[in-house]
Amino acid sequence: MTSNATHQTDVAIIGAGPVGLFAVFECGMLKMKAHVLDALDMAGGQCSALYPEKPIYDIPGHPRIDAAELVRQLEAQAAPFKPVYHLGHAVTRVESHGDRFLVGNANGVTVDARAVIVAAGVGAFGPNRPPLEGIEAYEGKSVHYLVKRREDFRGKRIVIAGGGDSALDWVLSLADLAAHVYVIHRRPKFRAAPESVARMEALVKTGKVEMVVPYQLADLEGSNGQISAVIVSTLDGQTRSLPADALLPFFGLSMNLGPIAQWGLNLEHNHILVDPATCATSRAGIFAIGDIAHYPGKLKLILSGFAEAASAAHAIYPLVHPGEVLHFEYSTTSGVPAA
CATH class of the missing domain: 3.50.50.60 (FAD/NAD(P)-binding domain)
Structure with a gap:
C-alpha cells in the first residue's frame, strides 16, 4: 500500500x-x-x-x-x-x-x-436495512447484515429474513451449527437457485430449519443490544413471536x-x-x-x-x-x- x-x-x-x-x-x-x-x-x-x-x-x-x-x-x-x-x-x-x-x-x-x-x-x-423501529440498537450485536465467522452462531436460534441467494446460502451454511433456523419470507416462492431451495426444503423436513411463510419482519424484542424475539406478521395482521438470539436480514x-x-x-x-x-x-x-x-x-x-x-x-x-x-x-x- x-x-x-x-x-x-x-x-x-x-x-x-x-x-x-x-x-x-x-x-x-x-x-x-x-x-x-x-x-x-x-x-x-x-x-x-x-x-x-x-x-x-x-x-x-x-x-x-x-x-x-x-x-x-x-x-x-x-x-x-x-x-x-x-x-x-x-x-x-x-x-x-x-x-x-x-x-x-x-x-x-x-x-x-x-x-x-x-x-x-x-x-x-451497504445493506438495505429492514424498516424496524430501534433496529440500530441491535446492529453489530445480535442483528447482522453479514457473516464473518460462522462459529459466532453456533448453538444460537437464528432468524434469517429474505428470499434470495444470500439468504438461502446462509440458511444452508448455518443449519448444522445453529440450535434452530427460522426462514422468514413474504411469499412461498424464493428467488434463489432451485438447487438451494431444494436443499433448504430437505432441511425443513429434518426439523433443522423452519419456514415461516408468508410473513415479514414487524418488530424486535430485547434489551442492551441483544434480541430475545423477532415479531413477524402477515399482510392481514396475524403476528407470531419467534424466540431468537440473532437476526440476519438479507434484503440486498x-x-x-x-x-x-x-x-x-x-x-x-x-x-x-x-x-x-x-x-x-x-x-x-x-x-x-x-x-x-x-x-x-x-x-x-x-x-x-x-x-x-x-x-x-x-x-x-x-x-x-x-x-x-x-x-x-x-x-x-x-x-x-x-x-
Whole structure:
C-alpha cells in the first residue's frame, strides 16, 4: 500500500475484488503491469468485507470454496506479476492526459496509466436495512447484515429474513451449527437457485430449519443490544413471536456509483454499458468488467467477470504495445513467471 505519490504503469484497475484481481493476472500474461486501487483496506471486495466464510459453488474446478480462500488464491495467482495495491482510499478522479489517464484516490495517490479497467462491483455498497423501529440498537450485536465467522452462531436460534441467494446460502451454511433456523419470507416462492431451495426444503423436513411463510419482519424484542424475539406478521395482521438470539436480514445491497457517475461513461440503471466483445466503455481507453458492467445477456456471476477480464486485457494490449502482434498462447504453453 502506498501514499502520496505518482506512479506510472500500463493499466490502472479500479476495484480489488475477485474480478479485479483476476484482471491483474490476465494483464500480466500479456506483459502489462497493473496498479490496483480500492476504497476498502483489503483486497477481495464483497467477498472479504461482507462474507469471507460464505461458500461459493460455481467456481470451475472448486465444488465448494469459501470466499476468503478464493481471494487468497486469486492474490497468489496475481503475485508473479508484482501488482501494486493502493487500498483503503476511494478513487476520486479519472482524467484524460493525452492518450493516457491519471487516476487519483482520496489519499493523494495518482496512477498514470495507458488504460483503465473499472472492476468496482456494485460501487459503494451497504445493506438495505429492514424498516424496524430501534433496529440500530441491535446492529453489530445480535442483528447482522453479514457473516464473518460462522462459529459466532453456533448453538444460537437464528432468524434469517429474505428470499434470495444470500439468504438461502446462509440458511444452508448455518443449519448444522445453529440450535434452530427460522426462514422468514413474504411469499412461498424464493428467488434463489432451485438447487438451494431444494436443499433448504430437505432441511425443513429434518426439523433443522423452519419456514415461516408468508410473513415479514414487524418488530424486535430485547434489551442492551441483544434480541430475545423477532415479531413477524402477515399482510392481514396475524403476528407470531419467534424466540431468537440473532437476526440476519438479507434484503440486498444499496448501490451507489459515487464518483464513477462523473467519469463520462454511458450508464444504465447504475451500471456501465460496455461492448460485450471487448468490455470497452463509451470512453476510449476505459473498460468495465464484473457486476458493474452491463450488456445484453449479461450474467452476474464471478465466472462471467473472469471471462470479461480476459477480454478487456486482450483489447488493451494494442494500446500498451502499439504495432506489436499478439500471438495468442494458452497458459499451458506459455507458462507463468515465477514469483
